[in-house]
Amino acid sequence: MHRRGVGAGAIAKKKLAEAKYKERGTVLAEDQLAQMSKQLDMFKTNLEEFASKHKQEIRKNPEFRVQFQDMCATIGVDPLACVSHCARPEMTFRLPALWSRLTLFFSRSYPGKGFWSEMLGVGDFYYELGVQIIEVCLALKHRNGGLITLEELHQQVLKGRGKFAQDVSQDDLIRAIKKLKALGTGFGIIPVGGTYLIQSVPAELNMDHTVVLQLAEKNGYVTVSEIKASLKWETERARQVLEHLLKEGLAWLDLQAPGEAHYWLPALFTDLYSQEITAEEAREALP
Amino acid sequence: MDRFVWTSGLLEINETLVIQQRGVRIYDGEEKIKFDAGTLLLSTHRLIWRDQKNHECCMAILLSQIVFIEEQAAGIGKSAKIVVHLHPAPPNKEPGPFQSSKNSYIKLSFKEHGQIEFYRRLSEEMTQRRWENMPVSQSLQTNRGPQAFEDLSKLMIKAKEMVELSKSIANKIKDKQGDITEDETIRFKSYLLSMGIANPVTRETYGSGTQYHMQLAKQLAGILQVPLEERGGIMSLTEVYCLVNRARGMELLSPEDLVNACKMLEALKLPLRLRVFDSGVMVIELQSHKEEEMVASALETVSEKGSLTSEEFAKLVGMSVLLAKERLLLAEKMGHLCRDDSVEGLRFYPNLFMTQS
Numbered sequence: 001m002h003r004r005g006v007g008a009g010a011i012a013k014k015k016l017a018e019a020k021y022k023e024r025g026t027v028l029a030e031d032q033l034a035q036m037s038k039q040l041d042m043f044k045t046n047l048e049e050f051a052s053k054h055k056q057e058i059r060k061n062p063e064f065r066v067q068f069q070d071m072c073a074t075i076g077v078d079p080l081a082c083v084s085h086c087a088r089p090e091m092t093f094r095l096p097a098l099w100s101r102l103t104l105f106f107s108r109s110y111p112g113k114g115f116w117s118e119m120l121g122v123g124d125f126y127y128e129l130g131v132q133i134i135e136v137c138l139a140l141k142h143r144n145g146g147l148i149t150l151e152e153l154h155q156q157v158l159k160g161r162g163k164f165a166q167d168v169s170q171d172d173l174i175r176a177i178k179k180l181k182a183l184g185t186g187f188g189i190i191p192v193g194g195t196y197l198i199q200s201v202p203a204e205l206n207m208d209h210t211v212v213l214q215l216a217e218k219n220g221y222v223t224v225s226e227i228k229a230s231l232k233w234e235t236e237r238a239r240q241v242l243e244h245l246l247k248e249g250l251a252w253l254d255l256q257a258p259g260e261a262h263y264w265l266p267a268l269f270t271d272l273y274s275q276e277i278t279a280e281e282a283r284e285a286l287p
Numbered sequence: 288m289d290r291f292v293w294t295s296g297l298l299e300i301n302e303t304l305v306i307q308q309r310g311v312r313i314y315d316g317e318e319k320i321k322f323d324a325g326t327l328l329l330s331t332h333r334l335i336w337r338d339q340k341n342h343e344c345c346m347a348i349l350l351s352q353i354v355f356i357e358e359q360a361a362g363i364g365k366s367a368k369i370v371v372h373l374h375p376a377p378p379n380k381e382p383g384p385f386q387s388s389k390n391s392y393i394k395l396s397f398k399e400h401g402q403i404e405f406y407r408r409l410s411e412e413m414t415q416r417r418w419e420n421m422p423v424s425q426s427l428q429t430n431r432g433p434q435a436f437e438d439l440s441k442l443m444i445k446a447k448e449m450v451e452l453s454k455s456i457a458n459k460i461k462d463k464q465g466d467i468t469e470d471e472t473i474r475f476k477s478y479l480l481s482m483g484i485a486n487p488v489t490r491e492t493y494g495s496g497t498q499y500h501m502q503l504a505k506q507l508a509g510i511l512q513v514p515l516e517e518r519g520g521i522m523s524l525t526e527v528y529c530l531v532n533r534a535r536g537m538e539l540l541s542p543e544d545l546v547n548a549c550k551m552l553e554a555l556k557l558p559l560r561l562r563v564f565d566s567g568v569m570v571i572e573l574q575s576h577k578e579e580e581m582v583a584s585a586l587e588t589v590s591e592k593g594s595l596t597s598e599e600f601a602k603l604v605g606m607s608v609l610l611a612k613e614r615l616l617l618a619e620k621m622g623h624l625c626r627d628d629s630v631e632g633l634r635f636y637p638n639l640f641m642t643q644s
Contacts, residue, residue, distance in 0.1 A: 081483035
């Protein structure tokens with residue numbers, strides 16, 4: 001690919017291309033690029049104005065946040081877009097001279113964040129929430145093995161936020177957790193019943209495990225017979241799944257239950273929701 | 288002019304309309320501003336102005352903010368006016384068209400007449416102060432919801448134009464219509480990033496390698512040195528994420544940015560590195576930290592106690608359970624430990640097959 005460089009040949013070639021396209025009524029890409037640059041500046045101003053009026057609303061109002069996120073998604077914009085979304089430069093940029101020009105260009109014109117984050121603080125909101133989610137999950141891990149319902153997580157996070165507790169919704173938590181997956185420590189979102197289980201440990205949970213968790217959601221526990229009846233599995237398959245959950249600390253075995261053994265999911269114990277995180281648990285959580 | 292707040296213009300319960308007049312222009316002190324043609328409404332509680340051309344543009348001030356009013360007679364080529372002197376804006380005032388103003392008065396210019404009657408009614412309301420006896424709901428003050436949504440919709444329309452334009456440009460780059468230089472392609476990609484538009488030209492992720500991440504990596508090396516030393520030379524990436532963001536307070540790092548910066552640590556020859564265990568767990572280690580050497584001491588600890596679970600080991604050594612487990616797994620991988628995986632938990636024993644053959 002040629003550089004648009006000096007030389008009569010290059011200039012003539014460009015003039016020819018321009019003429020060809022203008023003839024056909026097509027706008028050249030570089031003209032559109034210039035237009036985009038101008039529009040971008042204008043948009044930045046509009047966004048600044050919007051931010052000066054409504055930045056607080058985004059931070060304080062969960063409903064407005066959802067509207068904002070949904071609108072962004074509809075038009076094809078990610079307000080939390082990061083550098084990782086940026087493509088590799090074209091293959092022809094292998095020349096070292098170009099590489100240094102490239103990095104210089106980025107440092108000049110490239111802030112590392114999108115406008116939305118920069119001016120509306122959308123990023124800060126979700127990344128801070130991420131910190132709070134991690135801390136709650138760490139503190140409660142020894143109780144539930146690293147599996148927690150979205151409800152309990154929500155309640156505990158709200159408690160941690162104190163006075164301004166009403167400003168975080170479950171939608172917010174889900175979005176923050178999706179971002180946390182990048183950290184590699186096994187954050188996962190498992191749909192069960194009408195809600196979700198949030199996994200915060202790198203335990204391997206495949207489809208079989210997930211579907212048993214979903215079955216357990218009703219009563220907080222599950223038995224081998226129940227699995228065989230509902231899912232039509234063989235005994236061995238049911239046992240393997242339950243053993244795995246036990247080993248990972250996600251399930252507790254109750255051999256004294258009436259009838260057969262009950263496998264309890266501490267994550268699903270509703271009466272643990274209101275229990276405060278103890279000082280010792282908090283110590284375990286905070287680095 | 289900074290006393291005005293945006294409003295939907297809808298009257299509250301207990302608030303009644305007294306009089307309204309079309310064709311009113313607002314002045315900020317003596318200055319003409321863009322609000323040049325609107326309908327002025329007087330209610331028992333507020334003075335509301337709505338733009339005739341753009342109905343969504345609607346603002347109001349509370350009558351309680353008015354100190355006193357004056358008349359200004361019409362002249363040749365000049366409409367009659369009412370001068371409204373105002374108290375300073377309260378500190379927690381809701382958003383309005385102006386953040387600040389050097390003037391403590393505004394002028395209302397009646398281009399389609401009606402000034403005399405309006406002045407009379409306004410004086411009456413100022414005297415009667417009916418708003419004091421008829422409290423309206425809090426939402427009068429915080430009626431931003433609908434306005435915010437309208438503003439958001441307008442903003443999104445503009446954003447969508449940018450998205451459409453970027454798609455058109457991307458297609459042209461693909462079809463090679465026009466002579467795009469590398470510089471221009473880079474610029475285009477940075478525009479996409481600013482707007483948060485997914486790059487349609489190529490979908491490869493950059494990974495690491497930008498100036499931003501390089502600088503971030505250097506910053507991290509500085510911030511994490513001491514905490515790492517305090518924690519035995521190793522920390523999980525979630526710990527790092529929490530620590531760094533708690534310290535920053537604002538302009539927080541996204542998880543992706545943190546990971547991308549950490550990927551550059553080794554290449555930049557910084558004293559820390561990113562390590563990914565088989566389980567997918569990611570940690571930051573001091574370069575001087577040799578996890579394999581730690582395994583030797585782990586083996587000693589386990590041997591002393593006969594056997595240990597991750598939790599027990601973690602407690603003994605003062606590590607997080609996550610990292611304790613990784614160390615024991617590594618020891619097992621290296622052949623120093625054996626596992627006993629039962630429903631009672633995962634327990635590690637010294638590998639006697641190795642030592643006592």
